[in-house]
Amino acid sequence: MYVLIVGCGRVGSNVARSMLADGHTVSCLDQDPESHARLEVGLDTSWEEAGGHFTVGTALETQALEEAGIAQADAFVAATNGDNTNIVISQIAQRRYKVDTVIARILDPLRAEWYREQGLRTICPTRVAIEMLEDKLRDAAATGGGE
């Protein structure tokens, strides 16, 4: 499968390496050329030698998306540090380029929930953190962590 990951931060770069290790074709797009270094953390070779692709450009530029291979992508991950950017580019991937699987990382739980209801596949790490914290606190309360 051809996976295009936009936003090569901690999340994007880790997902990119895992997908490459699983044998998929992986292309990353980020506006910061320095983010390329993150892809090589823990690799013995360069990202390109390992078979990965990397493009520098902003997510909203269709030219950059096309250069990164959006036309042949089977899966698209929007993991930039901007919720609104992720929401907008995911919809572009879905509606304009008809990518089969589109997943958007959205930190704000309210926006994540509403866009999920509209048919976007969303991942909300904040929601996961909230639930985990609540569970830990409830566990502590149940095992007698004070009145």
Add this chain to the structure above:
Amino acid sequence: MYVIVAGAGKVGVNLTRELLGQGHEVTLIENRRQRYLGVEQLLEHNVLYGDASELWVLERAGIERADMVIAVTGDDEDNILICQVAKEKYGIDRIIARVNNPSNRAHFDLLGIKPVVSATELILRLLEHEVPHHNLVHLLDLEEEEIEIIEIRLGPKSPVVGKTVGELNTPDNTLVIAIIRDGRGVVPNASTAFEAGDDILAVLDPDREEELKSIFTA
């Protein structure tokens, strides 16, 4: 009318002031603390501190009862999102979005965000009117209504030079409405003759543009 304006840059602030002056109720939303504090001095309780792309902020601004939402932040993604949410989640029919980077305009169109305003495009269009690179300039495009007004510059080789308006065989749904000659506009009649250097204004169905253009230009 109750209007929510997102983004207190120069456009947002001036727009808010004008709308308030016209007697409308306005809430201006700004998420940069310093900017908010500065603008609050001027517009007082009409300014709300917060990120207009957060749903709870829009709700606090009273989006449920808003008649119109105008997104004029400096960020195109934010303007798209604010308008999309206003329209699709809160059912606001009237929205206006600012396009900062003209190359993002296609994204606004794709997601159904209209009308949009782009200062860059407007200036380019004015520039085109003043200093035409092409001999055809769009003066007005009403896309929904499928009507437009264009200006065509007649070169010395134009096949209509020397002919009169009455002799012209213009297609259906097109009409020559004015001729600008030596800086003055005249409404032509059937006996008005075309001269090289004239600027022709025509109103037409956009589908007829190529056809009309081919009549006036060689």
